[in-house]
Amino acid sequence: MKEIVFENVCKHYGKNLVVNHLNLTIRAGERLILLGPSGCGKSTTLRIISGLENISSGKLYMGGKCVNDVPSGDRNIAMVFQNYALFPHMTVEENITYGLKVHKVPKGDIEERLKSALQMLRLEGLEKRKPKELSGGQRQRVALARAVVKRSDFFLLDEPLSNLDAQLRGHARKELVKIHEMYRQTFVYVTHDQVEAMTIGDRVALMNKGVLQMVDTPDNVYNRPANVFTAKFIGAPAANVLDADYWENGLIVGKQKLLLPEMWIEQVKKSRSNEFAFGIRPEHIQLSKAPIANAFKGRVKYIENYGNRFGIYFEIEGNEIIAMADENDLSANDTVYFQPDFAKIHLFDRSTTNSIGYPKELIG
Numbered sequence: 001m002k003e004i005v006f007e008n009v010c011k012h013y014g015k016n017l018v019v020n021h022l023n024l025t026i027r028a029g030e031r032l033i034l035l036g037p038s039g040c041g042k043s044t045t046l047r048i049i050s051g052l053e054n055i056s057s058g059k060l061y062m063g064g065k066c067v068n069d070v071p072s073g074d075r076n077i078a079m080v081f082q083n084y085a086l087f088p089h090m091t092v093e094e095n096i097t098y099g100l101k102v103h104k105v106p107k108g109d110i111e112e113r114l115k116s117a118l119q120m121l122r123l124e125g126l127e128k129r130k131p132k133e134l135s136g137g138q139r140q141r142v143a144l145a146r147a148v149v150k151r152s153d154f155f156l157l158d159e160p161l162s163n164l165d166a167q168l169r170g171h172a173r174k175e176l177v178k179i180h181e182m183y184r185q186t187f188v189y190v191t192h193d194q195v196e197a198m199t200i201g202d203r204v205a206l207m208n209k210g211v212l213q214m215v216d217t218p219d220n221v222y223n224r225p226a227n228v229f230t231a232k233f234i235g236a237p238a239a240n241v242l243d244a245d246y247w248e249n250g251l252i253v254g255k256q257k258l259l260l261p262e263m264w265i266e267q268v269k270k271s272r273s274n275e276f277a278f279g280i281r282p283e284h285i286q287l288s289k290a291p292i293a294n295a296f297k298g299r300v301k302y303i304e305n306y307g308n309r310f311g312i313y314f315e316i317e318g319n320e321i322i323a324m325a326d327e328n329d330l331s332a333n334d335t336v337y338f339q340p341d342f343a344k345i346h347l348f349d350r351s352t353t354n355s356i357g358y359p360k361e362l363i364g
């Protein structure tokens with residue numbers, strides 16, 4: 001019963017519609033990541049769950065109950081913010097237990113919860129320190145401990161790791177998953193960092209300009225993006241997407257034609273569209289210097305050496321495309337050929353930008 005359900009929820013700030021008809025069910029006990037570019041409305045969505053923002057229209061259910069008019073304090077939530085929001089004049093121990101004391105949790109219970117949180121978050125020995133005497137990573141763990149001891153049904157986190165350096169972030173990601181696996185609260189986590197989203201989330205809800213683009217497992221948002229925005233946002237460098245028309249069993253890009261296999265021809269016919277956007281991820285392109293049949297022909301523009309990999313920028317009919325490769329023997333101006341792995345391509349309807357779906361042979 002710890003489900004969260006958005007039913008046609010809108011949030012306006014003046015004329016600005018920042019959450020646009022959101023329909024989303026966050027399952028009880030799952031880790032759901034709200035992901036999207038800056039300003040897409042993900043923090044506002046989290047704040048709506050927390051009760052810190054009212055909704056303009058629609059309904060929000062938590063644990064089966066409509067909470068539109070339920071104040072934040074009565075929603076059984078724990079929240080962790082980007083800036084930790086610790087009380088500077090209180091010690092670690094006081095920060096962690098303050099909320100419990102306010103809620104008159106019995107003393108023995110408070111002590112037991114404090115002990116277990118200190119242990120779990122490796123804060124033992126720091127109990128009497130004030131926040132200013134802690135490192136960023138330690139402060140962040142205190143903020144997490146303060147949320148964990150509440151043992152609430154809903155655990156809401158807004159970019160809690162963004163003030164940490166890369167190494168600490170990697171460690172904290174694992175810690176968060178461990179905490180969640182212990183208590184199995186319904187966990188909603190806001191980030192703009194797709195690595196966090198993909199490694200922490202059971203499912204990822206991707207937003208853009210207030211509109212939910214896709215909600216699915218990390219695997220599916222990467223391999224089966226629902227639209228062009230999702231294909232380009234998930235994955236780095238971003239997926240290549242080029243305009244392609246369909247003609248006589250093939251995709252036409254400029255003056256070049258690539259014949260499609262039967263499974264994709266069927267999918268294209270089902271879509272009843274002729275104008276497509278053809279997507280392929282940089283890591284799924286293999287370039288050949290030797291001509292290959294049924295392949296796009298292009299010209300290398302330049303090459304970036306990242307140390308462990310190469311980014312090869314090439315051009316096909318005026319479209320710049322990037323391929324990622326472990327090794328490279330190409331130089332600028334070389335002619336290259338590439339035939340995509342047809343199990344790794346994406347086709348979108350150009351007018352809606354939505355995926356036309358995937359052949360049944362690929363989805364099993």
Ligand SMILES: Nc1ncnc2c1ncn2[C@@H]1O[C@H](COP(=O)(O)OP(=O)(O)OP(=O)(O)O)[C@@H](O)[C@H]1O
Nearest residue numbers: 013016018036037038039040041042043044045192
């Ligand atoms: N209190 C407010 N009054 C007016 N506009 C607001 C308010 N809070 C947020 N906004 C606007 O609503 C939009 C969504 O903001 P929100 O903070 O939800 O985005 P976000 O996706 O979390 O972005 P970020 O990653 O930058 O925090 C933005 O355009 C923002 O400027």
